[in-house]
Amino acid sequence: xxxxxxxxxxxxxxxxxxxxxxxxxxxxxxxxxxxxxxxxxxxxxxxxxxxxxxxxxxxxxxxxxxxxxxxxxxxxxxxxxxxxxxxxxxxxxxxxxxxxxxxxxxxxxxxxxxxxxxxxxxxxxxxxxxxxxxxxxxxxxxxxxxxxxxxxxxxxxxxxxxxxxxxxxxxxxxxxxxxxxxxxxxxxxxxxxxxxxxxxxxxxxxxxxxxxxxxxxxxxxxxxxxxxxxxxxxxxxxxxxxxxxxxxxxxxxxxxxxxxxxxxxxxxxxxxxxxxxxxxxxxxxxxxxxxxxxxxxxxxxxxxxxxxxxxxxxxxxxxxxxxxxxxxxxxxxxxxxxxxxxxxxxxxxxxxxxxxxxxxxxxxxxxxxxxxxxxxxxxxxxxxxxxxxxxxxxxxxxxxxxxxxxxxxxxxxxxxxxxxxxxxxxxxxxxxxxxxxx
Ligand SMILES: Cc1cc2nc3c(=O)[nH]c(=O)nc-3n(C[C@H](O)[C@H](O)[C@H](O)COP(=O)(O)OP(=O)(O)OC[C@H]3O[C@@H](n4cnc5c(N)ncnc54)[C@H](O)[C@@H]3O)c2cc1C
Numbered sequence: 001x002x003x004x005x006x007x008x009x010x011x012x013x014x015x016x017x018x019x020x021x022x023x024x025x026x027x028x029x030x031x032x033x034x035x036x037x038x039x040x041x042x043x044x045x046x047x048x049x050x051x052x053x054x055x056x057x058x059x060x061x062x063x064x065x066x067x068x069x070x071x072x073x074x075x076x077x078x079x080x081x082x083x084x085x086x087x088x089x090x091x092x093x094x095x096x097x098x099x100x101x102x103x104x105x106x107x108x109x110x111x112x113x114x115x116x117x118x119x120x121x122x123x124x125x126x127x128x129x130x131x132x133x134x135x136x137x138x139x140x141x142x143x144x145x146x147x148x149x150x151x152x153x154x155x156x157x158x159x160x161x162x163x164x165x166x167x168x169x170x171x172x173x174x175x176x177x178x179x180x181x182x183x184x185x186x187x188x189x190x191x192x193x194x195x196x197x198x199x200x201x202x203x204x205x206x207x208x209x210x211x212x213x214x215x216x217x218x219x220x221x222x223x224x225x226x227x228x229x230x231x232x233x234x235x236x237x238x239x240x241x242x243x244x245x246x247x248x249x250x251x252x253x254x255x256x257x258x259x260x261x262x263x264x265x266x267x268x269x270x271x272x273x274x275x276x277x278x279x280x281x282x283x284x285x286x287x288x289x290x291x292x293x294x295x296x297x298x299x300x301x302x303x304x305x306x307x308x309x310x311x312x313x314x315x316x317x318x319x320x321x322x323x324x325x326x327x328x329x330x331x332x333x334x335x336x337x338x339x340x341x342x343x344x345x346x347x348x349x350x351x352x353x354x355x356x357x358x359x360x361x362x363x364x365x366x367x368x369x370x371x372x373x374x375x376x377x378x379x380x381x382x383x384x385x386x387x388x389x390x391x392x393x394x395x396x397x398x399x400x401x402x403x404x405x406x407x408x409x410x411x412x413x414x415x416x417x418x419x420x421x422x423x424x425x426x427x428x429x430x431x432x433x434x435x436x437x438x
Pocket of ligand 1: 013017043047050053059185219220221222237371
C-alpha cells in the first residue's frame with residue numbers, strides 16, 4: 001500500500017480523454033484526496049477532441065501479446081461487472097473476418113486465443129464458410145463475403161464510448177475532483193525545481209500554475225506536440241462517418257455483432273437513434289509541420305493533430321470517402337445511397353511497436369508519460385488508469401513496465417501497420433477553414 005495517497009497531489013493533463021479520465025478515476029478509487037487531483041484539459045470531459053469521444057468502439061480480446069491479453073481480459077471483466085462501466089458495454093459479439101492471403105494470419109490469431117490457456121476456446125469459434133458467417137450475422141450479403149473466413153468472439157461487442165467517459169466525469173465531479181478547461185486547462189509546460197530535474201507541477205497557456213507531486217501527461221495525439229518524446233510517437237488520424245436508418249430499417253440490425261475486416265473496415269449495430277458508424281481501415285494520416293515541443297532544442301518536423309473540435313467544418317480526405325463507401329458497399333450494400341454525415345478525422349498516436357508509452361520521463365522525475373495508444377486503447381478505459389497509478393506509486397508489474405518503457409528508435413510512421421501513413425498535405429478534400437470558439 002502506497003504510504004501517502006491522502007496527501008499526494010496529482011495533475012492529470014488530458015484528464016478529459018480516455019487514459020487521463022481512467023487515471024483520475026483510479027486515483028480516486030485508490031484513496032487519493034479528491035481535492036488533490038486536478039484534471040487539466042482543453043475541453044470539458046468528455047473532451048470534444050478526445051479520440052474516445054465517439055459513438056462506439058470495439059471491445060474484444062485479441063491477445064496480440066501476453067501483456068495485451070492480460071489487459072484485455074482485465075478490461076472485459078470490468079466492462080461486464082463494474083457498476084460504473086457495465087451500462088456501456090453491448091456484448092453483441094464480434095466477427096473478425098479475412099479473405100485470401102489474410103486468412104492464414106487470422107487462423108493464427110484464433111490458435112493463439114485457443115492456446116492461451118484462459119478458456120477462450122469456449123467463447124471463440126472459427127467460422128470456415130460463408131454459411132457459418134451468415135449464421136452469426138444474417139444482415140451481411142452473401143455476394144459480398146465470398147471466400148471469407150472469420151473468428152466469432154462471443155466475448156466481444158461494442159462500447160458506448162463518449163457515454164462511458166461522461167460517466168467517469170460525473171463520478172469525478174461528484175467526488176469533488178478539481179477540473180480546469182480552456183486556457184486554464186491547456187498544458188503549456190512542466191514546472192521544475194531550480195535544477196530542472198524534478199517536476200513540481202504544470203503551467204497552462206493562460207499562465208496558471210498547478211503545483212503537484214506527480215504530473216501525468218495523457219494528451220493522446222497531442223502528447224508528442226506538447227513535450228519532446230524523442231520521436232517515439234507519431235500522431236495520425238483515422239476516419240469515420242455516420243448515416244441514419246429509419247426505425248424499420250434499424251430493427252433488422254439490432255443486436256448484430258461488430259464486423260471487422262482489416263482490408264475493409266468495420267461497422268456497428270445502429271444506436272438507439274438508428275445511427276450507424278462506419279470506419280475504413282488505413283495506415284492513418286499524418287499532418288507534418290515544423291514545431292518545437294517543450295524540451296526539444298530546436299523546431300523539428302512532427303505530425304501535429306488538427307482538432308476537429310477546433311475545426312468543426314473539416315471532414316476527411318476524398319480518398320476516405322471512397323474507402324468508407326467501399327466499406328458500406330461490402331457490409332451494408334442496401335444502404336449505398338444513404339447520405340453520410342459527421343465525416344470526421346479522429347487523432348491517435350502510434351508507437352513503433354504499437355504498445356503504449358507509459359513511463360516516467362527519463363530526465364524529469366515525477367513527470368509521467370501515459371500515451372502511445374496506437375489506436376487500440378479505448379477498450380482499456382476501465383483498467384488502464386489503474387496501471388498508471390501503479391506506475392506513479394512505483395509498483396507497476398515488470399512485464400507492463402518493460403512493454404511500456406521509454407524506447408526511442410523504430411519506425412513510428414509505419415508502426416505495425418501494413419504501410420506508412422500518408423500525409424494530409426497530399427490528401428485533398430478534408431480541410432475547411434472555419435474555427436470554432438472554445
Ligand atoms: C476512428 C477511430 C476508431 C477507433 N476505434 C477503436 C476501437 O474500436 N477500440 C479501441 O479500443 N480503440 C479504438 N480507437 C482508439 C482509441 O480511441 C484511442 O486509443 C484512445 O481513445 C486514446 O486515448 P488517449 O487518452 O491516449 O487520447 P484521447 O482520448 O484523445 O485524450 C487526449 C486528451 O488530451 C487532451 N489535450 C490535448 N491537448 C491538451 C493540452 N494542451 N492540455 C490539456 N489537455 C490536452 C485532449 O483534449 C484529450 O482529452 C479508435 C480511434 C479512432 C480514431
